[in-house]
Amino acid sequence: xxxxxxxxxxxxxxxxxxxxxxxxxxxxxxxxxxxxxxxxxxxxxxxxxxxxxxxxxxxxxxxxxxxxxxxxxxxxxxxxxxxxxxxxxxxxxxxxxxxxxxxxxxxxxxxxxxxxxxxxxxxxxxxxxxxxxxxxxxxxxxxxxxxxxxxxxxxxxxxxxxxxxxxxxxxxxxxxxxxxxxxxxxxxxxxxxxxxxxxxxxxxxxxxxxxxxxxxxxxxxxxxxxxxxxxx
Amino acid sequence: xxxxxxxxxxxxxxxxxxxxxxxxxxxxxxxxxxxxxxxxxxxxxxxxxxxxxxxxxxxxxxxxxxxxxxxxxxxxxxxxxx
Numbered sequence: 001x002x003x004x005x006x007x008x009x010x011x012x013x014x015x016x017x018x019x020x021x022x023x024x025x026x027x028x029x030x031x032x033x034x035x036x037x038x039x040x041x042x043x044x045x046x047x048x049x050x051x052x053x054x055x056x057x058x059x060x061x062x063x064x065x066x067x068x069x070x071x072x073x074x075x076x077x078x079x080x081x082x083x084x085x086x087x088x089x090x091x092x093x094x095x096x097x098x099x100x101x102x103x104x105x106x107x108x109x110x111x112x113x114x115x116x117x118x119x120x121x122x123x124x125x126x127x128x129x130x131x132x133x134x135x136x137x138x139x140x141x142x143x144x145x146x147x148x149x150x151x152x153x154x155x156x157x158x159x160x161x162x163x164x165x166x167x168x169x170x171x172x173x174x175x176x177x178x179x180x181x182x183x184x185x186x187x188x189x190x191x192x193x194x195x196x197x198x199x200x201x202x203x204x205x206x207x208x209x210x211x212x213x214x215x216x217x218x219x220x221x222x223x224x225x226x227x228x229x230x231x232x
Numbered sequence: 233x234x235x236x237x238x239x240x241x242x243x244x245x246x247x248x249x250x251x252x253x254x255x256x257x258x259x260x261x262x263x264x265x266x267x268x269x270x271x272x273x274x275x276x277x278x279x280x281x282x283x284x285x286x287x288x289x290x291x292x293x294x295x296x297x298x299x300x301x302x303x304x305x306x307x308x309x310x311x312x313x314x
Contacts, residue, residue: 132283
């Protein structure tokens with residue numbers, strides 16, 4: 001009986017998705033909405049990278065929401081995992097065996113890759129308005145570098161206080177920039193509070209590079225804290 | 233034509249490495265395989281002209297989560313068996 005029901009459900013799903021597959025035809029031109037964004041972002045915002053322009057200005061409030069979700073994850077992970085730190089009587093501390101030392105390959109690889117990873121992350125963050133990437137992607141690259149650091153040198157200690165203060169400061173500045181947009185431009189998180197500048201220059205596109213940098217710092221610090229919490 | 237063949241190869245790579253990640257017995261090999269699936273997905277996003285998404289996929293899917301799994305394997309007994 002269960003198999004019959006399963007077969008019926010699979011058939012129904014198949015019928016739904018068959019319509020998608022049969023009726024599919026590749027677009028030869030972008031849709032009307034996409035065309036509008038493609039024209040408006042370089043002209044209105046001065047950003048060469050349309051995706052970052054949309055994410056940070058037109059959908060700035062949604063990006064703030066995403067960062068808030070990440071912040072809540074970091075806070076709850078901290079709450080859940082910092083309980084075992086108080087005393088050495090926690091079961092985790094008793095049963096924890098000393099981990100294997102990292103292999104030669106990881107140690108040397110980390111030494112070679114780490115500077116490049118951090119540099120690339122910083123590049124992606126500050127060039128978000130010009131080339132592919134932006135705050136979120138660059139922050140994730142930096143955080144992967146932090147994981148590699150932790151893997152290659154298990155003795156390294158991350159300063160949680162510093163990371164938390166940096167992250168909070170970046171968040172407060174982000175919201176402050178958003179509120180400034182209410183007074184000096186069209187609305188919350190409007191990037192027109194700074195001049196548009198020349199198209200394609202490093203300092204251009206209004207407040208987008210600034211917001212992107214704050215986003216990158218915040219995401220990198222949050223992910224690093226989450227990773228380090230799992231380590232202990 | 234050549235590019236379409238390349239896209240099909242990449243998509244086959246996603247499916248094969250995804251299946252391997254589920255079926256392989258060794259945890260380390262399975263973890264590497266799941267990271268490979270993310271990497272293939274990132275390449276397919278580049279081919280579909282979405283470099284921003286590709287960058288996030290490569291950094292989070294192939295980089296961060298693979299490294300976190302590696303760390304977890306090293307810290308648990310699973311890493312000591314093989």
